[in-house]
Amino acid sequence: MSLNARAEVLLKTLIERYIADGQPVGSRVLARQTGIDLSPATIRNVMADLEELGLVSSPHTSAGRIPTELGYRMFVDTMLRVKPLDMSEVHKLEQEFLSHQNPQQLIESASHVLSEICKLTGIVMAPRREEQATFRQIDFINLSSRRILVILVTQDGQVHNRVIAADRDYSSAELVQAANYFNETYTGDYLSDVKHALLKEIQQASDDMQRIMNLAVNMAQQAFNAEEETDDLVVSGESNLMDFPELGDVRKLRKLFDAFTTKRDLLHLLDRSMRAGGVKIFIGSESGYDALSECSVVTAPYQVDGQIVGMLGVIGPTRIPYEQVISIVDITARLLSGALSSSERPHRLESSEH
Amino acid sequence: MSLNARAEVLLKTLIERYIADGQPVGSRVLARQTGIDLSPATIRNVMADLEELGLVSSPHTSAGRIPTELGYRMFVDTMLRVKPLDMSEVHKLEQEFLSHQNPQQLIESASHVLSEICKLTGIVMAPRREEQATFRQIDFINLSSRRILVILVTQDGQVHNRVIAADRDYSSAELVQAANYFNETYTGDYLSDVKHALLKEIQQASDDMQRIMNLAVNMAQQAFNAEEETDDLVVSGESNLMDFPELGDVRKLRKLFDAFTTKRDLLHLLDRSMRAGGVKIFIGSESGYDALSECSVVTAPYQVDGQIVGMLGVIGPTRIPYEQVISIVDITARLLSGALSSSERPHRLESSEH
DNA sequence: GCTTGGCACTCATGCCAGGAGAGTGCTAAA
DNA sequence: TTTAGCACTCTCCTGGCATGAGTGCCAAGC
Numbered sequence: 125m126s127l128n129a130r131a132e133v134l135l136k137t138l139i140e141r142y143i144a145d146g147q148p149v150g151s152r153v154l155a156r157q158t159g160i161d162l163s164p165a166t167i168r169n170v171m172a173d174l175e176e177l178g179l180v181s182s183p184h185t186s187a188g189r190i191p192t193e194l195g196y197r198m199f200v201d202t203m204l205r206v207k208p209l210d211m212s213e214v215h216k217l218e219q220e221f222l223s224h225q226n227p228q229q230l231i232e233s234a235s236h237v238l239s240e241i242c243k244l245t246g247i248v249m250a251p252r253r254e255e256q257a258t259f260r261q262i263d264f265i266n267l268s269s270r271r272i273l274v275i276l277v278t279q280d281g282q283v284h285n286r287v288i289a290a291d292r293d294y295s296s297a298e299l300v301q302a303a304n305y306f307n308e309t310y311t312g313d314y315l316s317d318v319k320h321a322l323l324k325e326i327q328q329a330s331d332d333m334q335r336i337m338n339l340a341v342n343m344a345q346q347a348f349n350a351e352e353e354t355d356d357l358v359v360s361g362e363s364n365l366m367d368f369p370e371l372g373d374v375r376k377l378r379k380l381f382d383a384f385t386t387k388r389d390l391l392h393l394l395d396r397s398m399r400a401g402g403v404k405i406f407i408g409s410e411s412g413y414d415a416l417s418e419c420s421v422v423t424a425p426y427q428v429d430g431q432i433v434g435m436l437g438v439i440g441p442t443r444i445p446y447e448q449v450i451s452i453v454d455i456t457a458r459l460l461s462g463a464l465s466s467s468e469r470p471h472r473l474e475s476s477e478h
Numbered sequence: 479m480s481l482n483a484r485a486e487v488l489l490k491t492l493i494e495r496y497i498a499d500g501q502p503v504g505s506r507v508l509a510r511q512t513g514i515d516l517s518p519a520t521i522r523n524v525m526a527d528l529e530e531l532g533l534v535s536s537p538h539t540s541a542g543r544i545p546t547e548l549g550y551r552m553f554v555d556t557m558l559r560v561k562p563l564d565m566s567e568v569h570k571l572e573q574e575f576l577s578h579q580n581p582q583q584l585i586e587s588a589s590h591v592l593s594e595i596c597k598l599t600g601i602v603m604a605p606r607r608e609e610q611a612t613f614r615q616i617d618f619i620n621l622s623s624r625r626i627l628v629i630l631v632t633q634d635g636q637v638h639n640r641v642i643a644a645d646r647d648y649s650s651a652e653l654v655q656a657a658n659y660f661n662e663t664y665t666g667d668y669l670s671d672v673k674h675a676l677l678k679e680i681q682q683a684s685d686d687m688q689r690i691m692n693l694a695v696n697m698a699q700q701a702f703n704a705e706e707e708t709d710d711l712v713v714s715g716e717s718n719l720m721d722f723p724e725l726g727d728v729r730k731l732r733k734l735f736d737a738f739t740t741k742r743d744l745l746h747l748l749d750r751s752m753r754a755g756g757v758k759i760f761i762g763s764e765s766g767y768d769a770l771s772e773c774s775v776v777t778a779p780y781q782v783d784g785q786i787v788g789m790l791g792v793i794g795p796t797r798i799p800y801e802q803v804i805s806i807v808d809i810t811a812r813l814l815s816g817a818l819s820s821s822e823r824p825h826r827l828e829s830s831e832h
Numbered sequence: 833g834c835t836t837g838g839c840a841c842t843c844a845t846g847c848c849a850g851g852a853g854a855g856t857g858c859t860a861a862a
Numbered sequence: 863t864t865t866a867g868c869a870c871t872c873t874c875c876t877g878g879c880a881t882g883a884g885t886g887c888c889a890a891g892c
Contacts, residue, residue, distance in 0.1 A: 150884055163836050168885065186843045186884045226641045265615060267635045275629060275637055281621045283629055285637040287580045363735040366728050374720050374728070381717040504855055517865055522856065540855045540872040 127177075131170050132203060133158055135179060139191045139199045143443050146369060148188035193408040193442065196420070200405055200446055207447045209455050213241075217455065221463040227251070227282050232358050234436055234460045239361020242449050244440035245384070249394045250356035251433040251464070257282070257315050262306045264299040272299070278315065280428070280464070357387045357394075368441045376418065383415035394435040397423050401432065403454050408442050418442060422449050424457035428464045436460065481531075485524050486557060487512055489533055493545045493553045497797050500723060502542035547762040547796065550774070554759055554800055561801045563809050567595075571809065575817040581605070581636050586712050588790055588814045593715020596803050598794035599738070603748045604710035605787040605818070611636070613672050616660045618653040626653070632669065634782070634818070711741045711748075722795045730772065737769035748789040751777050755786065757808050762796050772796060776803050778811035782818045790814065 137158045151164040179195035238246030257278040265273040397404045406421040423437035505518040533549035592600030611632040619627040751758045760775040777791035
């Protein structure tokens with residue numbers, strides 16, 4: 125579908141205007157707002173064409189026009205001029221990221237920053253550690269009879285812990301021995317490789333293996349498996365969405381907020397868009413989820429050492445200032461990538477000194 | 479203020495009725511509902527008295543009456559028959575708590591359970607570790623140049639971690655040595671005692687102390703201090719509040735939700751009510767916080783080994799079924815206490831074997 | 833053939849009046 | 863002290879009406 129230049133300009137200004145104040149746009153304001161010198165009547169003719177094409181619609185006969193999903197889609201695809209972010213803004217963001225070092229904090233901070241700047245809801249999916257993360261250290265600590273606390277530290281400094289049940293009581297010395305075995309054998313390996321290796325060990329082990337090793341393998345296995353099911357989506361600024369009158373209906377809000385706490389659908393959506401690099405935009409029903417049917421989602425992947433490991437983005441009504449939001453999401457993804465990678469890179473240097 | 483028996487019965491049924499369906503109650507329904515055989519006209523006289531006393535009010539002349547805060551207060555103080563929870567319900571709750579072992583999970587589970595059963599918002603304040611918790615183990619791990627990951631494990635199995643900046647690079651051996659020093663010196667001590675001891679060590683140390691000890695003390699100090707500022711309130715089921723028409727106004731909701739994310743006011747409120755044992759109820763403005771002005775909060779303390787370490791509760795509109803909610807909050811507090819203590823008790827047994 | 837002014841038409845919105853319904857307060861009688 | 867009765871008040875709903883915004887269409891103009 126291609127529009128002539130005039131229709132395009134009109135659609136563009138209509139959408140910009142509608143994004144700005146959320147009211148249907150009539151032919152008169154459009155005639156004044158757009159640069160072209162045309163009478164409202166002419167505009168009306170063009171509007172009729174645009175409506176025919178499914179790019180705009182009117183809520184009722186005597187209201188102005190509002191963009192349809194298709195209209196927004198064409199807008200973002202063909203006529204959007206992404207506004208680069210102010211350098212001073214970028215520096216402010218950089219500062220924000222510099223003040224945290226722990227990956228978990230960085231992720232929460234990214235989500236918070238997104239929601240604050242865009243005045244929308246920020247979402248950040250935690251890195252897919254399983255694939256990327258490498259094993260650094262494991263600790264086993266006796267909590268009480270047969271209950272052992274396993275602490276797993278990955279190369280990037282993330283700490284995961286879990287209490288597991290043991291088949292019998294173990295002395296502290298045994299646990300230390302087990303941990304040492306692990307730390308000596310697997311440090312630096314990918315978690316996924318460690319997992320596979322563990323599976324093999326369990327099969328081969330049988331009786332000729334020291335019982336303590338058996339325990340260690342079993343415990344680590346349990347701990348690793350637990351890691352997969354962690355709930356790994358950070359949502360913030362939910363209440364920002366309450367400021368949009370088009371979402372003012374409590375029922376709609378409820379659906380949205382439930383989606384935020386369930387997280388499942390959001391994770392699927394982010395997952396789906398993970399393969400493609402760069403900023404991706406879902407407008408209204410494009411996401412395929414009922415709760416998001418009146419929302420747009422802008423996402424971007426972030427990376428660690430050149431590998432995409434997670435997604436972040438914002439959620440708002442379909443009427444969001446895409447021009448700015450896109451570059452904010454983009455920059456935030458880059459900054460988060462940088463912050464996460466820099467916490468990795470020095471380690472590489474260090475380990476090369478060994 | 480004391481009421482005659484008839485007025486009391488009427489106030490009670492009025493409140494129960496209003497809690498049930500949220501509509502102002504008129505003299506006719508009240509005449510039918512209450513056991514006493516009285517005409518609506520008589521009821522009206524009594525209502526006028528109750529209004530004089532500030533126990534009920536009417537939204538407008540031709541609406542029925544609704545309870546005031548004072549009315550609710552008298553209701554819960556003098557005429558509430560707390561409904562004990564069904565034993566089968568209690569067992570279901572117990573199962574829920576048994577399926578988690580990690581303290582953090584227990585706390586999240588408690589919050590979730592509260593919100594699910596009451597269909598309100600559940601809040602659980604994390605245990606005040608500082609006072610109660612005892613030190614078990616510390617680990618220092620090199621992340622990258624001058625960045626050290628500190629992992630602090632308390633006796634109850636909680637794991638806290640933090641990245642700190644060091645004044646120079648340290649070898650892994652040095653870090654292990656530092657950790658050993660700590661673990662040998664302080665295991666089993668109260669965190670607060672350890673903190674004080676650390677302060678002293680820093681002062682005395684000066685130059686004659688090994689630099690590595692100095693580092694260890696400094697790092698631990700940093701890690702311990704960080705622990706104090708952790709955000710320690712788990713909120714769940716926020717969106718349940720959207721189902722109450724009296725909170726249906728988006729502006730009110732926004733205030734509430736902002737309070738949930740800020741958490742500060744809620745923590746203060748819980749803190750204030752911590753000293754008193756047992757269930758405590760704040761009705762409407764009694765809490766003293768604007769965002770909660772149309773809400774009631776029901777709280778109860780939970781304990782570990784007989785010591786109150788935290789608070790939990792629910793938040794809803796003033797019109798909540800107190801009879802049931804009170805016992806649910808009470809039971810949940812007891813169950814959480816039990817679950818947290820049992821994860822502690824075996825340890826005590828074990829350590830007495832030493 | 834595109835553009836435009838004019839005009840009839842539609843629809844949301846706000847306002848006012850009127851009727852129904854719910855519930856009250858007051859008074860006088862039981 | 864209780865109750866029946868009655869006037870009164872207030873909300874809510876409805877219909878009517880004017881207003882204003884904006885459209886669609888047509889015929890004239892460039």
